[in-house]
Amino acid sequence: MELVVFVLASVMVVAGAFGVILRPHPVHAALSLVLTLFGIAVHFVALGAHFLAAVQIIVYAGAIVVLFLFVIMLLGVDKSENLRIEPLPVQRPLAIVIGVGLAGLIIAAAVRARDRIAEGPALESGGDSNIKALAQNLFADHVFAFEFTSVLLIVAVAGTVMLTRREKRGDAS
Amino acid sequence: MLAAMQPTTTWYLVLSALLFSIGAVGLMVRRNPLIMFMCIELMLNAVNLSFVALAFRFGDINGQTAVFFVMVVAAAEVVVGLGIIISILRRRPGATADDLAELKG
Numbered sequence: 001m002e003l004v005v006f007v008l009a010s011v012m013v014v015a016g017a018f019g020v021i022l023r024p025h026p027v028h029a030a031l032s033l034v035l036t037l038f039g040i041a042v043h044f045v046a047l048g049a050h051f052l053a054a055v056q057i058i059v060y061a062g063a064i065v066v067l068f069l070f071v072i073m074l075l076g077v078d079k080s081e082n083l084r085i086e087p088l089p090v091q092r093p094l095a096i097v098i099g100v101g102l103a104g105l106i107i108a109a110a111v112r113a114r115d116r117i118a119e120g121p122a123l124e125s126g127g128d129s130n131i132k133a134l135a136q137n138l139f140a141d142h143v144f145a146f147e148f149t150s151v152l153l154i155v156a157v158a159g160t161v162m163l164t165r166r167e168k169r170g171d172a173s
Numbered sequence: 174m175l176a177a178m179q180p181t182t183t184w185y186l187v188l189s190a191l192l193f194s195i196g197a198v199g200l201m202v203r204r205n206p207l208i209m210f211m212c213i214e215l216m217l218n219a220v221n222l223s224f225v226a227l228a229f230r231f232g233d234i235n236g237q238t239a240v241f242f243v244m245v246v247a248a249a250e251v252v253v254g255l256g257i258i259i260s261i262l263r264r265r266p267g268a269t270a271d272d273l274a275e276l277k278g
Contacts, residue, residue: 021198118182
Protein backbone atom coordinates (compact mmCIF):
# COMPACT_ATOMS: atom_id res chain seq x y z
CA MET A 1 0.00 0.00 0.00
CA GLU A 2 2.74 2.44 0.97
CA LEU A 3 4.55 1.43 -2.18
CA VAL A 4 1.53 2.27 -4.35
CA VAL A 5 1.14 5.66 -2.66
CA PHE A 6 4.84 6.37 -3.05
CA VAL A 7 4.89 5.47 -6.75
CA LEU A 8 1.74 7.41 -7.60
CA ALA A 9 2.83 10.52 -5.70
CA SER A 10 6.32 10.33 -7.20
CA VAL A 11 4.88 10.12 -10.70
CA MET A 12 2.79 13.20 -9.91
CA VAL A 13 5.83 15.06 -8.61
CA VAL A 14 8.13 14.24 -11.51
CA ALA A 15 5.47 14.75 -14.19
CA GLY A 16 4.58 18.13 -12.72
CA ALA A 17 8.23 19.13 -12.52
CA PHE A 18 8.80 18.26 -16.16
CA GLY A 19 5.63 20.15 -17.00
CA VAL A 20 7.02 23.26 -15.31
CA ILE A 21 10.24 23.26 -17.30
CA LEU A 22 8.89 22.01 -20.64
CA ARG A 23 5.53 23.72 -21.11
CA PRO A 24 5.93 26.87 -23.21
CA HIS A 25 2.82 28.51 -21.77
CA PRO A 26 3.31 30.09 -18.30
CA VAL A 27 -0.22 29.23 -17.15
CA HIS A 28 0.32 25.56 -17.98
CA ALA A 29 3.63 25.68 -16.11
CA ALA A 30 1.90 27.13 -13.04
CA LEU A 31 -0.75 24.39 -13.15
CA SER A 32 1.97 21.74 -13.47
CA LEU A 33 3.54 23.28 -10.38
CA VAL A 34 0.25 22.63 -8.55
CA LEU A 35 0.51 18.96 -9.54
CA THR A 36 4.01 18.76 -8.08
CA LEU A 37 2.98 20.49 -4.87
CA PHE A 38 0.05 18.11 -4.37
CA GLY A 39 2.37 15.16 -4.88
CA ILE A 40 4.74 16.54 -2.25
CA ALA A 41 1.77 16.97 0.10
CA VAL A 42 0.87 13.30 -0.41
CA HIS A 43 4.44 12.37 0.50
CA PHE A 44 4.19 14.54 3.61
CA VAL A 45 1.04 12.66 4.71
CA ALA A 46 2.78 9.34 4.09
CA LEU A 47 5.68 10.54 6.24
CA GLY A 48 3.40 11.55 9.11
CA ALA A 49 3.78 15.32 8.66
CA HIS A 50 0.06 16.08 8.60
CA PHE A 51 0.31 19.72 9.56
CA LEU A 52 2.94 20.41 6.93
CA ALA A 53 0.81 18.67 4.31
CA ALA A 54 -2.08 20.99 5.12
CA VAL A 55 0.21 24.04 5.07
CA GLN A 56 1.67 22.84 1.77
CA ILE A 57 -1.78 22.76 0.18
CA ILE A 58 -2.96 26.03 1.71
CA VAL A 59 0.17 28.16 1.38
CA TYR A 60 1.84 26.74 -1.72
CA ALA A 61 -0.99 25.49 -3.89
CA GLY A 62 -3.47 27.98 -2.49
CA ALA A 63 -1.52 31.20 -2.13
CA ILE A 64 1.78 31.10 -4.00
CA VAL A 65 0.48 29.54 -7.22
CA VAL A 66 -2.52 31.87 -7.20
CA LEU A 67 -0.06 34.74 -6.83
CA PHE A 68 1.87 33.43 -9.84
CA LEU A 69 -1.32 33.15 -11.91
CA PHE A 70 -2.37 36.60 -10.77
CA VAL A 71 0.92 38.12 -11.92
CA ILE A 72 0.75 36.23 -15.24
CA MET A 73 -2.71 37.63 -15.88
CA LEU A 74 -1.86 41.11 -14.59
CA LEU A 75 1.14 41.47 -16.86
CA GLY A 76 -0.55 39.83 -19.82
CA VAL A 77 2.41 37.56 -20.46
CA ASP A 78 0.09 34.59 -20.93
CA LYS A 79 1.32 33.77 -24.40
CA SER A 80 3.41 30.83 -25.37
CA GLU A 81 7.14 31.22 -25.45
CA ASN A 82 8.85 29.81 -28.51
CA LEU A 83 11.12 27.18 -27.02
CA ARG A 84 12.78 26.41 -30.37
CA ILE A 85 14.78 29.62 -30.21
CA GLU A 86 18.02 29.05 -28.36
CA PRO A 87 19.84 32.33 -27.80
CA LEU A 88 22.98 30.79 -26.35
CA PRO A 89 24.03 27.83 -28.47
CA VAL A 90 25.60 25.50 -25.91
CA GLN A 91 23.38 26.44 -23.01
CA ARG A 92 20.86 23.62 -23.17
CA PRO A 93 23.20 20.64 -23.59
CA LEU A 94 25.42 22.10 -20.89
CA ALA A 95 22.44 22.59 -18.54
CA ILE A 96 21.32 19.00 -19.12
CA VAL A 97 24.84 17.70 -18.44
CA ILE A 98 25.04 19.75 -15.25
CA GLY A 99 21.56 18.60 -14.17
CA VAL A 100 22.34 14.92 -14.74
CA GLY A 101 25.65 15.34 -12.94
CA LEU A 102 23.96 17.06 -10.01
CA ALA A 103 21.31 14.33 -9.76
CA GLY A 104 24.00 11.66 -9.99
CA LEU A 105 26.09 13.22 -7.26
CA ILE A 106 23.19 13.70 -4.82
CA ILE A 107 21.83 10.20 -5.50
CA ALA A 108 25.30 8.73 -5.02
CA ALA A 109 25.59 10.54 -1.69
CA ALA A 110 22.15 9.29 -0.60
CA VAL A 111 22.97 5.73 -1.60
CA ARG A 112 26.31 5.84 0.19
CA ALA A 113 24.61 7.05 3.35
CA ARG A 114 22.02 4.27 3.03
CA ASP A 115 23.39 2.22 5.90
CA ARG A 116 23.51 5.15 8.28
CA ILE A 117 19.89 6.11 7.67
CA ALA A 118 18.60 2.57 7.40
CA GLU A 119 17.61 2.15 11.03
CA GLY A 120 16.07 4.56 13.45
CA PRO A 121 12.89 5.22 15.37
CA ALA A 122 10.08 6.42 13.13
CA LEU A 123 8.41 9.64 14.16
CA GLU A 124 5.16 9.39 16.05
CA SER A 125 2.59 9.95 13.32
CA GLY A 126 -0.79 10.11 15.01
CA GLY A 127 -3.08 12.86 13.73
CA ASP A 128 -3.00 15.16 16.75
CA SER A 129 0.38 14.23 18.15
CA ASN A 130 2.20 15.53 15.07
CA ILE A 131 0.66 18.97 15.45
CA LYS A 132 1.25 18.94 19.19
CA ALA A 133 4.87 17.96 18.85
CA LEU A 134 5.44 20.53 16.12
CA ALA A 135 3.79 23.27 18.20
CA GLN A 136 5.85 22.43 21.26
CA ASN A 137 9.02 22.46 19.22
CA LEU A 138 8.10 25.67 17.43
CA PHE A 139 6.92 27.68 20.41
CA ALA A 140 9.42 26.42 22.95
CA ASP A 141 12.70 25.78 21.17
CA HIS A 142 12.40 28.04 18.14
CA VAL A 143 10.26 30.86 19.46
CA PHE A 144 12.79 33.57 18.56
CA ALA A 145 13.00 32.39 14.97
CA PHE A 146 9.23 32.15 14.85
CA GLU A 147 8.84 35.76 15.99
CA PHE A 148 11.51 36.79 13.53
CA THR A 149 9.52 35.34 10.64
CA SER A 150 6.74 37.79 11.44
CA VAL A 151 9.24 40.64 11.09
CA LEU A 152 10.35 39.11 7.79
CA LEU A 153 6.79 38.97 6.48
CA ILE A 154 6.09 42.58 7.47
CA VAL A 155 9.30 43.75 5.82
CA ALA A 156 8.53 41.75 2.68
CA VAL A 157 5.01 43.13 2.37
CA ALA A 158 6.04 46.74 3.06
CA GLY A 159 8.99 46.44 0.66
CA THR A 160 6.82 45.04 -2.11
CA VAL A 161 4.26 47.79 -1.71
CA MET A 162 7.02 50.39 -1.94
CA LEU A 163 8.60 48.62 -4.90
CA THR A 164 5.51 48.33 -7.09
CA ARG A 165 3.98 51.71 -6.23
CA ARG A 166 3.50 53.85 -9.28
CA GLU A 167 5.20 57.18 -8.87
CA LYS A 168 2.98 60.20 -9.02
CA ARG A 169 3.26 62.41 -12.07
CA GLY A 170 5.41 65.44 -11.37
CA ASP A 171 7.11 63.79 -8.45
CA ALA A 172 10.74 64.76 -8.85
CA SER A 173 12.22 61.65 -7.26
CA MET B 174 6.20 -9.73 -2.74
CA LEU B 175 5.87 -6.38 -4.37
CA ALA B 176 3.17 -5.29 -1.94
CA ALA B 177 5.45 -6.11 0.97
CA MET B 178 8.07 -3.62 -0.17
CA GLN B 179 8.20 -0.45 1.88
CA PRO B 180 9.57 2.81 0.51
CA THR B 181 12.71 3.56 2.48
CA THR B 182 14.21 6.93 3.28
CA THR B 183 16.73 6.49 0.47
CA TRP B 184 13.90 6.40 -2.06
CA TYR B 185 12.63 9.71 -0.79
CA LEU B 186 16.12 11.18 -0.97
CA VAL B 187 16.51 9.95 -4.55
CA LEU B 188 13.16 11.49 -5.52
CA SER B 189 14.22 14.70 -3.83
CA ALA B 190 17.51 14.72 -5.77
CA LEU B 191 15.63 14.22 -9.04
CA LEU B 192 13.22 17.04 -8.25
CA PHE B 193 16.08 19.36 -7.27
CA SER B 194 17.96 18.60 -10.49
CA ILE B 195 14.89 19.16 -12.64
CA GLY B 196 14.41 22.52 -10.95
CA ALA B 197 18.06 23.43 -11.48
CA VAL B 198 17.93 22.51 -15.17
CA GLY B 199 14.76 24.57 -15.59
CA LEU B 200 16.41 27.52 -13.89
CA MET B 201 19.31 27.33 -16.32
CA VAL B 202 17.26 26.72 -19.46
CA ARG B 203 14.13 28.85 -19.22
CA ARG B 204 14.27 32.59 -19.90
CA ASN B 205 10.90 33.71 -18.60
CA PRO B 206 11.53 35.13 -15.10
CA LEU B 207 8.20 33.80 -13.81
CA ILE B 208 9.05 30.25 -14.83
CA MET B 209 12.50 30.61 -13.31
CA PHE B 210 10.75 31.48 -10.06
CA MET B 211 8.61 28.35 -10.34
CA CYS B 212 11.80 26.33 -10.77
CA ILE B 213 13.15 27.83 -7.54
CA GLU B 214 9.95 26.66 -5.85
CA LEU B 215 10.59 23.17 -7.21
CA MET B 216 14.07 23.16 -5.70
CA LEU B 217 12.77 24.40 -2.34
CA ASN B 218 10.16 21.64 -2.35
CA ALA B 219 12.80 19.03 -3.06
CA VAL B 220 14.73 20.20 0.00
CA ASN B 221 11.53 20.18 2.08
CA LEU B 222 10.83 16.61 1.05
CA SER B 223 14.25 15.42 2.15
CA PHE B 224 13.89 17.31 5.46
CA VAL B 225 10.57 15.61 6.20
CA ALA B 226 11.82 12.18 5.13
CA LEU B 227 14.84 12.41 7.42
CA ALA B 228 12.73 13.83 10.27
CA PHE B 229 10.50 10.78 9.92
CA ARG B 230 13.43 8.41 9.84
CA PHE B 231 15.21 9.77 12.88
CA GLY B 232 12.10 10.60 14.86
CA ASP B 233 13.18 14.22 15.19
CA ILE B 234 10.54 16.95 14.94
CA ASN B 235 13.16 19.64 14.30
CA GLY B 236 13.19 18.69 10.61
CA GLN B 237 9.53 19.56 10.28
CA THR B 238 10.10 22.88 12.04
CA ALA B 239 12.82 23.67 9.51
CA VAL B 240 10.37 22.93 6.70
CA PHE B 241 7.89 25.32 8.30
CA PHE B 242 10.47 28.12 8.26
CA VAL B 243 11.44 27.30 4.69
CA MET B 244 7.81 27.70 3.68
CA VAL B 245 7.53 31.10 5.39
CA VAL B 246 10.72 32.35 3.78
CA ALA B 247 9.59 31.00 0.40
CA ALA B 248 6.34 32.92 0.69
CA ALA B 249 8.20 36.15 1.52
CA GLU B 250 10.67 35.52 -1.30
CA VAL B 251 7.90 35.00 -3.84
CA VAL B 252 6.21 38.23 -2.77
CA VAL B 253 9.38 40.30 -3.14
CA GLY B 254 10.46 38.55 -6.34
CA LEU B 255 7.12 38.98 -8.04
CA GLY B 256 7.13 42.65 -7.00
CA ILE B 257 10.48 43.12 -8.71
CA ILE B 258 9.30 41.24 -11.80
CA ILE B 259 6.15 43.38 -12.00
CA SER B 260 8.09 46.63 -11.76
CA ILE B 261 10.56 45.47 -14.45
CA LEU B 262 7.96 44.11 -16.85
CA ARG B 263 5.83 47.20 -16.45
CA ARG B 264 8.71 49.24 -17.85
CA ARG B 265 9.74 46.72 -20.49
CA PRO B 266 6.96 44.36 -21.52
CA GLY B 267 8.16 40.96 -22.61
CA ALA B 268 11.55 41.22 -20.96
CA THR B 269 13.44 37.97 -20.53
CA ALA B 270 16.09 37.21 -17.96
CA ASP B 271 18.77 38.30 -20.43
CA ASP B 272 17.36 41.81 -20.56
CA LEU B 273 17.85 42.18 -16.82
CA ALA B 274 21.53 42.85 -17.49
CA GLU B 275 20.50 46.49 -17.55
CA LEU B 276 20.42 46.29 -13.77
CA LYS B 277 24.21 46.42 -13.90
CA GLY B 278 25.60 49.78 -12.97
